[in-house]
Every structure is written in structure tokens, then in C-alpha cells.
Amino acid sequence: xxxxxxxxxxxxxxxxxxxxxxxxxxxxxxxxxxxxxxxxxxxxxxxxxxxxxxxxxxxxxxxxxxxxxxxxxxxxxxxxxxxxxxxxxxxxxxxxxxxxxxxxxxxxxxxxxxxxxxxxxxxxxxxxxxxxxxxxxxxxxxxxxxxxxxxxxxxxxxxxxxxxxxxxxxxxxxxxxxxxxxxxxxxxxxxxxxxxxxxxxxxxxxxxxxxxxxxxxxxxxxxxxxxxxxxxxxxxxxxxxxxxxxxxxxxxxxxxxxxxx
Amino acid sequence: xxxxxxxxxxxxxxxxxxxxxxxxxxxxxxxxxxxxxxxxxxxxxxxxxxxxxxxxxxxxxxxxxxxxxxxxxxxxxxxxxxxxxxxxxxxxxxxxxxxxxxxxxxxxxxxxxxxxxxxxxxxxxxxxxxxxxxxxxxxxxxxxxxxxxxxxxxxxxxxxxxxxxxxxxxxxxxxxxxxxxxxxxxxxxxxxxxxxxxxxxxxxxxxxxxxxxxxxxxxxxxxxxxxxxxxxxxxxxxxxxxxxxxxxxxxxxxxxxxxxxxxxxxxxxxxxxxxxxxxxxxxxxxxxxxxxxxxxxxxxxxxxxxxxxxxxxxxxxxxxxxxxxxxxxxxxxxxxxxxxxxxxxxxxxxxxxxxxxxxxxxxxxxxxxxxxxxxxxxxxxxxxxxxxxxxxxxxxxxxxxxxxxxxxxxxxxxxxxxxxxxxxxxxxxxxxxxxxxxxxxxxxxxxxxxxxxxxxxxxxxxxxxxxxxxxxxxxxxxxxxxxxxxxxxxxxxxxxxxxxxxxxxxxxxxxxxxxxxxxxxxxxxxxxxxxxxxxxxxxxxxxxxxxxxxxxxxxxxxxxxxxxxxxxxxxxxxxxxxxxxxxxxxxxxxxxxxxxxxxxxxxxxxxxxxxxxxxxxxxxxxxxxxxxxxxxxxxxxxxxxxxxxxxxxxxxxxxxxxxxxxxxxxxxxxxxxxxxxxxxxxx
Numbered sequence: 036x037x038x039x040x041x042x043x044x045x046x047x048x049x050x051x052x053x054x055x056x057x058x059x060x061x062x063x064x065x066x067x068x069x070x071x072x073x074x075x076x077x078x079x080x081x082x083x084x085x086x087x088x089x090x091x092x093x094x095x096x097x098x099x100x101x102x103x104x105x106x107x108x109x110x111x112x113x114x115x116x117x118x119x120x121x122x123x124x125x126x127x128x129x130x131x132x133x134x135x136x137x138x139x140x141x142x143x144x145x146x147x148x149x150x151x152x153x154x155x156x157x158x159x160x161x162x163x164x165x166x167x168x169x170x171x172x173x174x175x176x177x178x179x180x181x182x183x184x185x186x187x188x189x190x191x192x193x194x195x196x197x198x199x200x201x202x203x204x205x206x207x208x209x210x211x212x213x214x215x216x217x218x219x220x221x222x223x224x225x226x227x228x229x230x231x232x233x234x235x236x237x238x239x240x241x242x243x244x245x246x247x248x249x250x251x252x253x254x255x256x257x258x259x260x261x262x263x264x265x266x267x268x269x270x271x272x273x274x275x276x277x278x279x280x281x282x283x284x285x286x287x288x289x290x291x292x293x294x295x296x
Numbered sequence: 297x298x299x300x301x302x303x304x305x306x307x308x309x310x311x312x313x314x315x316x317x318x319x320x321x322x323x324x325x326x327x328x329x330x331x332x333x334x335x336x337x338x339x340x341x342x343x344x345x346x347x348x349x350x351x352x353x354x355x356x357x358x359x360x361x362x363x364x365x366x367x368x369x370x371x372x373x374x375x376x377x378x379x380x381x382x383x384x385x386x387x388x389x390x391x392x393x394x395x396x397x398x399x400x401x402x403x404x405x406x407x408x409x410x411x412x413x414x415x416x417x418x419x420x421x422x423x424x425x426x427x428x429x430x431x432x433x434x435x436x437x438x439x440x441x442x443x444x445x446x447x448x449x450x451x452x453x454x455x456x457x458x459x460x461x462x463x464x465x466x467x468x469x470x471x472x473x474x475x476x477x478x479x480x481x482x483x484x485x486x487x488x489x490x491x492x493x494x495x496x497x498x499x500x501x502x503x504x505x506x507x508x509x510x511x512x513x514x515x516x517x518x519x520x521x522x523x524x525x526x527x528x529x530x531x532x533x534x535x536x537x538x539x540x541x542x543x544x545x546x547x548x549x550x551x552x553x554x555x556x557x558x559x560x561x562x563x564x565x566x567x568x569x570x571x572x573x574x575x576x577x578x579x580x581x582x583x584x585x586x587x588x589x590x591x592x593x594x595x596x597x598x599x600x601x602x603x604x605x606x607x608x609x610x611x612x613x614x615x616x617x618x619x620x621x622x623x624x625x626x627x628x629x630x631x632x633x634x635x636x637x638x639x640x641x642x643x644x645x646x647x648x649x650x651x652x653x654x655x656x657x658x659x660x661x662x663x664x665x666x667x668x669x670x671x672x673x674x675x676x677x678x679x680x681x682x683x684x685x686x687x688x689x690x691x692x693x694x695x696x697x698x699x700x701x702x703x704x705x706x707x708x709x710x711x712x713x714x715x716x717x718x719x720x721x722x723x724x725x726x727x728x729x730x731x732x733x734x735x736x737x738x739x740x741x742x743x744x745x746x747x748x749x750x751x752x753x754x755x756x757x758x759x760x761x762x763x764x765x766x767x768x769x770x771x772x773x774x775x776x777x778x779x780x781x782x783x784x785x786x787x788x789x790x791x792x793x794x795x796x797x798x799x800x801x802x803x804x805x806x807x808x809x810x811x812x813x814x815x816x817x818x819x820x821x822x823x824x825x826x827x828x829x830x831x832x833x834x835x836x837x838x839x840x841x842x843x844x845x846x847x848x849x850x851x852x853x854x855x856x857x858x859x860x861x862x863x864x865x866x867x868x869x870x871x872x873x874x875x876x877x878x879x880x881x882x883x884x885x886x887x888x889x890x891x892x893x894x895x896x897x898x899x900x901x902x903x904x905x906x907x908x909x910x911x912x913x914x915x916x917x918x919x920x921x922x923x924x925x926x927x928x929x930x931x932x933x934x935x936x937x938x939x940x941x942x943x944x945x946x947x948x949x950x951x952x953x954x955x956x957x958x959x960x961x962x963x964x965x966x967x968x969x970x971x972x973x974x975x976x977x978x979x
Contacts, residue, residue: 063486066483066486066487066490067490067493067494069487069490070487070490070491070493070494071490071494073491073494074491074494074495074498074506076433077431077433077434077506077509078431078433079432079433080431080432080433081431081432082374129482132479132480132483133480133482133483133486136445136480136483136487137483137487139445140445140446140487143440143443146439146440147433147437147440148433150437150439151432151433154347154351154432155351155432161355161356161357162351162355164350164351164354164429164430164431164432165354165356165362165373165374165429166374166428166429166430166431166505166509167365167372167373167374167375167428167429167501167505168431168502168505168506169373169499169501169502170498170499170501170502172498174497174498175494175497175498177497178493178494178497179494227479228479229479230479231478231479232478232479232480232481232482233482234481234482234485234486235485236471236474236481237452237455237459271368274368275368278368278369
């Protein structure tokens with residue numbers, strides 16, 4: 036934040052900073068929700084598709100839309116405010132760009148879900164594509180909704196009008212998002228090419244404990260030559276040892292965290 | 297057989313037909329024997345049919361039987377083997393195994409099934425290699441184009457998981473996206489992190505499956521460079537043919553215009569047009585790579601590029617098929633660069649190469665940049681059309697008039713009439729003789745007929761793995777330019793002074809202060825006098841000089857000097873010419889200058905190309921042009937009639953030659969135009 040050197044503007048900047056922080060928090064949570072929605076959407080039409088999944092999707096969608104509405108108001112009001120200092124304006128524009136990209140992603144995901152539910156119907160469970168997934172995505176949904184746990188009542192039967200009702204609500208919501216995007220473009224003119232991001236080009240690796248799936252994937256790629264049997268065995272042993280080592284490391288780390296927090 | 301369906305200009309009614317065909321093909325798989333099958337375009341109906349097939353395939357009861365995939369510690373269900381897929385497809389559609397394999401490969405290429413091992417090669421292997429169905433979220437669709445933002449997020453995610461895992465082309469893409477999507481980059485990185493964290497909430501096997509799915513999706517939609525992608529569908533159409541068009545007044549207006557134009561179109565009798573079609577098909581059917589064999593093998597099928605290397609434009613020995621094509625029509629001959637070279641060689645022997653050179657110059661003008669147009673037009677005029685030009689072409693008076701008038705305000709097509717005239721001349725005259733000429737016969741004899749390749753499976757796979765990109769078109773263009781420059785510089789020049797003409801730059805216009813071209817041709821009809829009062833002796837003199845010059849030219853081929861000639865304005869009388877000629881010979885001047893001094897008269901005799909260039913001495917009033925530009929690519933075109941006469945003085949010339957050859961580059965003749973003025977003064 037650039038230092039504003041006038042005492043008169045102190046209150047403004049303070050409130051501006053707060054507004055900025057609020058906006059950032061909102062946008063961050065929207066990004067999180069959209070990411071989770073994508074994961075949920077990727078399960079639609081597969082063998083793990085169920086009413087529960089659709090329910091989770093719906094809830095995530097609602098949350099996303101509420102957040103989107105809030106951010107929209109927040110950002111539009113601030114960006115239309117002519118007296119906003121330059122530095123804050125830049126930050127706001129960054130948030131704006133992130134917000135519009137989020138909305139676009141959400142829009143596409145929603146359209147895809149609508150489309151898939153048209154092709155693969157829940158009612159015909161044999162037509163759900165066997166994609167290899169087994170578990171549900173309730174953890175992801177819980178993360179999206181920021182709830183520690185998601186208690187879902189299992190509904191066994193499929194109410195007859197649910198699908199069509201769902202489709203119509205989805206279409207409504209999609210058109211809502213559409214309108215929001217259009218409104219945004221109308222009301223606030225943000226020159227995208229002037230916006231400069233802060234962050235690095237490469238995202239830093241988040242954690243190293245995901246070597247499990249890495250190892251699994253690397254084995255996947257090693258399974259190319261069916262004739263290299265002894266090699267496979269050797270690589271199996273090597274990976275097993277590696278995994279055991281990783282388990283130990285993870286265990287000690289969690290113990291440390293447990294003891295020191 | 298390869299079925300390639302292109303949608304570019306398909307009307308709705310035709311599209312219905314094609315849709316029906318596709319449905320028929322997919323559902324019945326009737327008697328279509330093929331070795332490979334490729335729909336090079338995804339359309340809505342293809343997607344629909346593929347989806348139907350896929351839903352059937354994955355049915356647990358009636359579909360392909362699945363088995364669990366065993367990874368180190370996890371077991372992931374719903375993996376299917378390649379051979380099972382092929383067997384199921386063959387069974388369901390009642391087609392043979394090869395067909396089923398092609399069909400399966402198509403499904404993999406489109407992204408409905410993805411391989412678990414060797415994930416970059418999107419083919420079905422008829423063995424126990426494993427595949428899995430792709431989740432509907434990642435199915436190909438045309439309604440929402442694949443976004444670069446998603447790709448950036450995916451790459452960022454992979455980088456988060458393990459730094460440096462991106463391949464080279466992915467790295468390049470990432471940098472490129474970072475550059476032009478820079479404003480979104482914070483968002484991209486944040487979204488990648490969030491998606492990564494959300495993925496961690498899932499169970500391990502599901503995470504692996506999702507990663508495989510996503511990776512397969514991006515292999516299909518962002519293939520590594522050099523691979524053929526099923527997603528290449530060419531240009532996007534402006535309108536979606538599947539949507540019903542609203543009946544607005546605009547729509548009806550368009551229909552009205554269309555029908556009006558159809559009525560106004562000139563009509564040809566169907567017997568004539570069908571006859572032409574039949575003739576065309578009969579002629580070209582042997583040369584069509586779809587309808588008949590492509591020797592040695594079709595590179596698109598076997599990944600072996602011998603066919604392309606054998607048919608490159610600068611190849612020494614062409615293939616028999618190619619030479620046969622040249623006999624079909626003159627247009628074929630000219631459009632094939634190798635054919636054109638051959639024809640040029642023939643014309644050089646016949647000494648009527650200026651026709652082809654003029655034609656090529658006109659083409660260059662037509663297709664060149666607008667900046668260079670004016671200069672090129674000037675150049676061509678000076679070289680080919682001006683009175684007394686070094687490579688004067690023979691066109692009729694009316695065309696010349698039109699052309700010269702047009703040259704006052706040159707534009708791209710100003711030489712069109714002349715070009716057409718010359719083209720028809722070449723076609724009616726030279727082409728026939730070319731086909732009977734020894735040059736052509738020689739080429740035909742030397743032409744090779746390559747053996748057909750017979751690759752087996754293993755070799756085909758090997759070829760696929762060894763695919764390499766070809767020469768960049770930039771390099772090829774540079775080579776062509778170099779060749780052109782070399783050709784331009786091929787003619788020998790005995791220029792002794794280093795002037796700006798020593799570097800052969802065919803397109804450099806050096807306007808040397810000549811009065812406007814149109815004004816020069818005060819009497820354009822003059823060059824077309826059928827009879828010239830020229831005695832044979834100049835011809836024999838010319839003969840000596842030209843034969844000597846020809847020999848000298850051939851001897852000093854490739855020296856790389858430019859030849860500068862100044863055409864004589866016909867001011868020299870015969871005696872003066874003979875005098876100057878002998879003098880020049882003794883002094884060892886450039887043969888070209890000699891020839892230049894004689895050129896207008898040289899072409900007197902009715903040559904085969906019926907060139908008549910009498911430039912009578914009446915034009916003494918005309919001030920001799922000091923120079924007419926620079927003439928770079930002058931190959932001396934000597935009318936064949938000159939050779940008929942016995943060449944007595946050749947021996948003298950031969951004796952002179954070694955002496956004069958040493959004298960080349962010596963002090964006597966500096967620049968041809970200057971020598972000309974001197975001759976004018978002295979002669």
C-alpha cells in the first residue's frame with residue numbers, strides 16, 4: 036500500500052484499507068468455492084454421481100452466488116467512487132479482475148453440469164460412466180462451505196420432478212450469473228491490460244507430503260513395457276521403501292506439531 | 297481409405313445428409329473396408345454419436361468388461377484393456393478387427409477413453425494395455441471452447457505439485473500465457489493452489505483418478521507439438537449450422553439475393569461440364585493419393601516422409617508420376633517448380649527463355665508486395681518491353697499499347713494482358729515442342745519410380761516415434777531466394793569496374809535517369825515491322841559474336857558477375873558495327889556488350905518464337921539511351937537461325953578467346969554504356 040502523506044486522508048485510507056482487506060477475503064473465499072465446485076462438477080455423470088452430489092453442488096452454487104453478489108456490490112461501490120486513491124484503486128482493480136475470472140469459471144462449470152445432466156440422467160444408474168472414482172466428494176463440499184462436516188440425509192428415492200426442477204433452477208442461476216457479468220462490465224470500466232499482478236510467475240510448491248500420489252503416478256508411467264518384469268519388481272520395492280520412509284517422516288512431523296501447538 | 301469430412305462450406309441440407317451418413321456409419325459399420333479411418337473434424341453430430349457409443353460401452357452388464365487397475369498400494373477399478381475394447385466394438389457393430397481398432401483409436405483421440413500407460417500416445421493398442429473412461433466433465437464439446445485460463449491453472453497446479461515437472465513445450469506455453477494473461481496471473485496462481493488443496497480433501501485413489509483424467513484431457517486438447525490432434529478442425533464457422541435461423545427480413549433478403557445471382561449465373565450445358573469432369577477424373581485418378589496408391593507410401597498413413605523428399609521442388613531427379621503430370625497441361629508444368637526448371641532449360645536451348653522470364657516477372661509483380669510494385673514494373677518494362685530491350689518479348693501491337701499506357705500508372709495487374717498473350721504463346725508453341733524435345737525425353741528417362749513400402753506393425757510404430765518436424769518454411773523461403781539470386785547471377789559478366797551492378801539483386805530498381813518509359817516508345821508500332829533492311833552480314837557477324845559469346849558464357853559460367861548491356865539504339869550502321877565489333881573483340885570486351893550492340897539486329901530473322909525486332913536506323917533521331925537500367929539476369933538469347941550459318945570465323949574467335957579471356961577485366965572497356973557512347977562518337 037503506498038503511503039498517503041496527508042493527514043486529512045487518514046480516515047479514508049484506513050477505511051479504504053479495511054474495504055480492501057474485506058474485498059480480498061471475499062474474493063479469496065470465492066476462489067476457494069469455485070475450485071471446490073470444479074472438483075464436484077468433475078464427478079457429475081460418473082459412477083459417484085448421486086443425489087447427494089447434486090445437493091452438494093447446489094449448496095456450493097448458492098454459496099458461490101451469495102459471495103459473488105456481495106463482492107459485486109462491494110467492488111462496484113468502491114470502484115465507482117471517484118475519490119479512491121490510486122494505490123487502492125489498483126488493488127481494487129486486481130480484485131475485480133480476479134472476481135470476473137472466477138465468475139467466468141463458475142459460469143462455464145455450471146453450464147457444463149447442466150449439459151451433462153442432460154446427457155447422463157441420474158435416474159438411469161446404469162448409464163453413469165464408470166470413471167474409476169469410488170468415494171464421494173463430501174469433504175470437498177465441506178471445504179467449500181467452510182463447514183467441518185457435512186451431514187447429509189440419505190435420500191434413496193429420486194423424486195420424479197427433481198431433475199426438471201433442478202434444470203430450471205440451474206438455468207435461472209446461470210442467467211443470473213450472466214447478467215451479473217454483463218452488469219459488471221457496464222458499470223465499471225476496468226482496463227485489464229493496465230492491471231499488474233503482484234505474485235510470482237510460478238506458484239511455490241505447497242507441501243512435500245504429496246509424494247504418495249507422485250510415486251503412484253510415476254509408477255503409472257513406468258508400466259509401459261510389459262516385458263520389463265524384473266524392473267517392475269525392483270521399482271515396486273523401491274517405491275515401497277520410499278513410502279515407508281515418507282510415512283515415518285509424516286508421523287514424526289505430526290507428532291511435533293501435536294506437541295508444539 | 298481415409299474419410300475426411302470437412303465442414304467449411306457445408307449447407308444445412310448437406311449437413312443433414314452427412315449427419316445421416318455419420319449415423320449410418322457409426323451404427324451399422326457396413327461394408328467399409330478401410331485401412332485407417334480418421335474424421336478430421338469434430339462436429340456436433342459426431343460428438344452425439346460418440347457419446348451414445350460410449351454410454352453403451354461403459355454399461356456394466358452389456359458394455360466392455362472392466363477390471364481393477366493395481367497400482368502399488370491402491371486398487372482403482374474400472375480399467376479396461378485395449379483388446380477388450382476392440383473385441384466389443386467389433387462385436388457390437390459387426391465390423392472387422394482392423395476397423396474396430398481404428399474406431400477405438402478415434403475414441404481415444406477424441407478424448408472419451410484415455411490410456412493409463414503411455415498416456416501421450418492416443419491410440420488403442422490391441423493388447424492388455426489399460427484404458428479408462430473419461431468423466432463427462434472432460435468430454436470434448438464445441439459449445440465451450442477450451443480456455444487458456446484453465447490450461448494455465450492446470451500447468452500452475454502441476455508446478456505446485458512438483459517444481460520442474462513441466463515439459464519443454466508446456467514450459468513454453470506457460471511462459472507465453474504468463475505474458476499475455478498477465479493481468480490474471482494472481483488469480484491463476486491462487487486458483488491453482490485452491491484446486492490443489494481441494495483435491496487433497498479427496499481420498500487418495502480418487503485423487504489419482506482425477507489427476508489422470510485431467511492430464512488426459514490436456515493431452516487431447518493441448519497436444520505436444522508435432523502430434524496430429526483430432527481436435528484440429530480448421531477454421532471456426534461464423535454461424536452454427538445446428539441452430540435454427542430466425543426468419544428475419546434479413547434472412548429473406550439473403551435468400552432473394554442468392555436466387556437472383558443463381559439466375560444470372562452463366563450456364564454451361566451439362567454435357568459439356570460433365571464431360572470436362574469425366575475427363576478430369578480420368579486423367580487425375582491415377583495421381584490422387586486417395587483413389588490410388590501413393591508411391592512409395594502415403595506419409596500421413598505410414599509416417600514415412602520419403603514421398604515428400606522425393607517430390608521436393610529442387611530435386612534433381614523427379615518421379616515418373618510427377619513427369620507424367622507435366623504432360624497433362626501447360627498449367628501443371630508451370631505450377632510445378634521442377635517442371636518449370638525443366639521447361640526453362642528447354643527454352644534456354646531454344647533461345648526463347650525471355651518468354652518464361654517475362655511470365656515469371658509478371659507473376660512476381662502480381663503476387664509481390666505493394667511497396668516493390670512500381671520498381672518491379674519499371675524493371676520488367678526495361679528488360680522485356682522497351683524498344684531495344686535486352687530480352688524483348690514479342691507481343692502484338694494492341695497489347696503493347698495497352699500495357700504501355702497502363703504502365704503510366706502501374707498497378708498489380710498492369711501486365712496482365714501481355715502476360716496472358718505470352719502464356720498462350722508458350723502454351724501453343726513451346727509447350728508442344730517441349731514435350732517432343734530431347735530435354736523432356738531425357739528427364740522422362742531418368743525419372744524414378746519408387747518401390748512401394750510395405751511396413752509391418754513394428755515398423756509403423758517405429759516411424760511414428762521417429763516423426764520429426766520438417767524444414768521450417770522460413771528456411772525454405774530463404775533457400776529459394778538464394779537460388780533465385782544464384783540464377784540471376786549465373787550469366788557471366790565481364791564488367792571491369794566495380795559498380796553497383798556487380799551484385800545481382802534482381803529486384804533492385806536502379807533508375808538511371810532514363811526518360812519516362814512511355815515517352816521512349818514514341819512509336820510502339822515500330823518494332824513490329826515485319827521486314828528489316830538488315831543485311832545478312834550483321835547476322836553473321838552477330839553469329840560470330842554470339843557463338844563466341846555463348847561459348848565464352850558457358851566457359852565462364854558461374855563467375856557471378858553481372859552482365860550489363862546497353863542496347864544499341866540502332867544507331868550503328870552495319871559497317872560501324874563490324875568495326876566496333878572487331879575492335880571490341882580485339883580488346884576483349886564483354887561478349888555481352890558486343891551482343892548488346894547487335895541485339896536489335898540479331899533478332900531479325902523470324903525466329904521460332906516469331907520475334908521481330910527491326911530497329912531501323914531511322915531512329916537516329918532518338919538519342920541513344922545512355923543506359924537502360926541494369927540488366928542482371930541476362931542469359932544471351934540467340935536466335936537459333938544464327939546457328940544455321942556456317943561459322944567460319946569461329947576459329948579466329950577461339951584463338952582470340954584465350955587472349956581475350958585474360959583481357960577480361962582489363963582496362964579497355966569500362967562500362968558498356970560508356971563504350972557505347974564512345975562508339976557513337978567514334979563510329
